[in-house]
Amino acid sequence: MHDHAIREFPNECCGIIIGSATDPSSVEVRPCANIQHELKEKYPHLYQRDADTGYFVDPKELMTIFDEAARKKLDIVGFYHSHPNHEPYWSAEDHRAAMWAGTEEPSFPDAYHIVISIYDGAVKSYSMYMWDAGLKLFTCRESGALPLP
Numbered sequence: 001m002h003d004h005a006i007r008e009f010p011n012e013c014c015g016i017i018i019g020s021a022t023d024p025s026s027v028e029v030r031p032c033a034n035i036q037h038e039l040k041e042k043y044p045h046l047y048q049r050d051a052d053t054g055y056f057v058d059p060k061e062l063m064t065i066f067d068e069a070a071r072k073k074l075d076i077v078g079f080y081h082s083h084p085n086h087e088p089y090w091s092a093e094d095h096r097a098a099m100w101a102g103t104e105e106p107s108f109p110d111a112y113h114i115v116i117s118i119y120d121g122a123v124k125s126y127s128m129y130m131w132d133a134g135l136k137l138f139t140c141r142e143s144g145a146l147p148l149p
């Protein structure tokens with residue numbers, strides 16, 4: 001995740017974490033392509049943000065990773081993306097991306113979301129958010145400086 005954020009800077013990186021929720025050693029990171037720039041070029045009236053302020057996981061990659069997880073009987077345990085030259089806050093856009101389209105239901109209520117803050121190509125800090133079913137909000141559960149967990 002750390003290296004991926006650096007590689008993609010000044011654009012946002014994004015990826016998926018698969019594994020068994022009960023076995024932390026099973027966790028594997030799957031970096032994904034951020035196709036936000038292509039979407040903005042192709043559909044400027046639908047996508048105003050570019051890849052430096054937004055991310056959109058390539059749906060084909062998403063399906064490949066979901067298939068892999070299903071085949072290996074693993075869960076989608078987390079998601080991550082970076083905030084180039086911004087703090088690792090949970091944005092309104094992050095909230096929207098984590099929900100089923102047009103609803104207030106999270107698409108993966110048990111998954112964690114890691115936001116990585118990277119300034120001038122150097123990873124600075126991270127925050128981890130999870131869905132709080134009582135508050136019906138994503139709340140920060142952990143944050144800190146390097147190293148990433």
Ligand SMILES: [Zn+2]
Pocket residue numbers: 081082083089090091093094115
């Ligand atoms: Zn974000």
